[in-house]
Amino acid sequence: MAGAFGFKGCQKIRGPQIRKLLEAKDFILFDCDGVIWHGETAITGAAKVVSSLIRHGKNVVFVTNNCTRPRENYVHKFYRLGFTDVMLEQIFSSSYCSALYLRDVVKVRGQVFVMGCDGMRRELEEAGISCVEEADEPGATIYDCALAPDVKAVLVGHDDKLTFLKLAKASCYLRDPDCLFLATDNDPWHPLSGGRILPGSGSLTAALEVSSGRKATVIGKPSRFMFECISSQFRGVDPAQCLMIGDRLEVDMLFGSNCGFDTMLTLTGVSQLEEAQEYKDSELTDKHRLVPDYVVDSIADFLSAFEEQEDQEEQSN
Numbered sequence: 001m002a003g004a005f006g007f008k009g010c011q012k013i014r015g016p017q018i019r020k021l022l023e024a025k026d027f028i029l030f031d032c033d034g035v036i037w038h039g040e041t042a043i044t045g046a047a048k049v050v051s052s053l054i055r056h057g058k059n060v061v062f063v064t065n066n067c068t069r070p071r072e073n074y075v076h077k078f079y080r081l082g083f084t085d086v087m088l089e090q091i092f093s094s095s096y097c098s099a100l101y102l103r104d105v106v107k108v109r110g111q112v113f114v115m116g117c118d119g120m121r122r123e124l125e126e127a128g129i130s131c132v133e134e135a136d137e138p139g140a141t142i143y144d145c146a147l148a149p150d151v152k153a154v155l156v157g158h159d160d161k162l163t164f165l166k167l168a169k170a171s172c173y174l175r176d177p178d179c180l181f182l183a184t185d186n187d188p189w190h191p192l193s194g195g196r197i198l199p200g201s202g203s204l205t206a207a208l209e210v211s212s213g214r215k216a217t218v219i220g221k222p223s224r225f226m227f228e229c230i231s232s233q234f235r236g237v238d239p240a241q242c243l244m245i246g247d248r249l250e251v252d253m254l255f256g257s258n259c260g261f262d263t264m265l266t267l268t269g270v271s272q273l274e275e276a277q278e279y280k281d282s283e284l285t286d287k288h289r290l291v292p293d294y295v296v297d298s299i300a301d302f303l304s305a306f307e308e309q310e311d312q313e314e315q316s317n
């Protein structure tokens with residue numbers, strides 16, 4: 001881990017230290033759930049933090065493994081939750097990046113079978129990628145259902161309408177070694193209120209990896225590919241100028257490490273400080289990549305840093 005400021009390495013930072021850190025960074029990358037909102041509720045102060053960063057000339061982007069909605073719907077959600085100055089171009093979701101991968105990297109010819117939700121299908125179609133139509137086949141089984149002849153990729157993501165038939169079809173398509181196997185992300189689960197959880201795309205990918213005997217290429221965090229999508233759209237992004245802020249050590253902090261960013265854990269989501277410290281103390285050096293450089297209780301802690309900066313600016317005027 002690089003260390004520009006002496007207080008790095010799973011260190012809780014506050015007002016003046018946050019200000020110094022933000023002054024040194026041009027690009028602020030935010031995870032969404034657990035960082036700026038919980039489902040349909042914005043984290044207190046988050047909208048103000050985002051607009052202050054934009055007002056101070058920072059490039060702000062949102063990097064989310066949530067593949068369930070097209071970017072357009074994200075813009076509406078941002079607006080609805082009070083983030084009124086967020087534009088489409090700032091949003092990088094795992095389904096959008098999957099569409100870019102299929103279109104621009106592997107230049108897929110033929111159809112894509114989506115083991116996922118409508119939002120993923122819509123994002124792919126928006127990029128001009130044709131998806132196997134979800135046929136309504138009452139009573140069909142894997143013994144007698146139709147299989148599309150030209151499936152060149154299977155993409156797995158969040159699928160709350162997963163059926164055994166869909167899993168079986170995807171497994172059959174993957175018998176063809178030329179058919180690509182992609183996953184939007186590998187998140188194992190997501191927290192819900194009341195201690196309940198939602199199985200993540202990673203759990204569906206695991207099922208398909210077992211039945212196909214193949215390993216999926218993961219597009220979302222912690223894979224570096226999402227950063228490649230960002231740098232293809234924002235010229236001159238320097239990893240040394242980037243700060244990744246997230247709530248999940250195994251996803252967000254590892255993504256930041258993989259891309260060479262400074263990382264910040266916020267304690268409003270999944271991972272807790274004790275887990276980060278355990279990774280820090282681990283004898284397995286691989287685990288050190290999951291340790292955040294900085295820790296804050298909430299991104300609302302940024303507000304006092306801005307206030308100080310604004311006070312200083314006023315005094316110098």
Ligand SMILES: [Mg+2]
Pocket residue numbers: 031032033034035246247248269
């Ligand atoms: Mg999160």
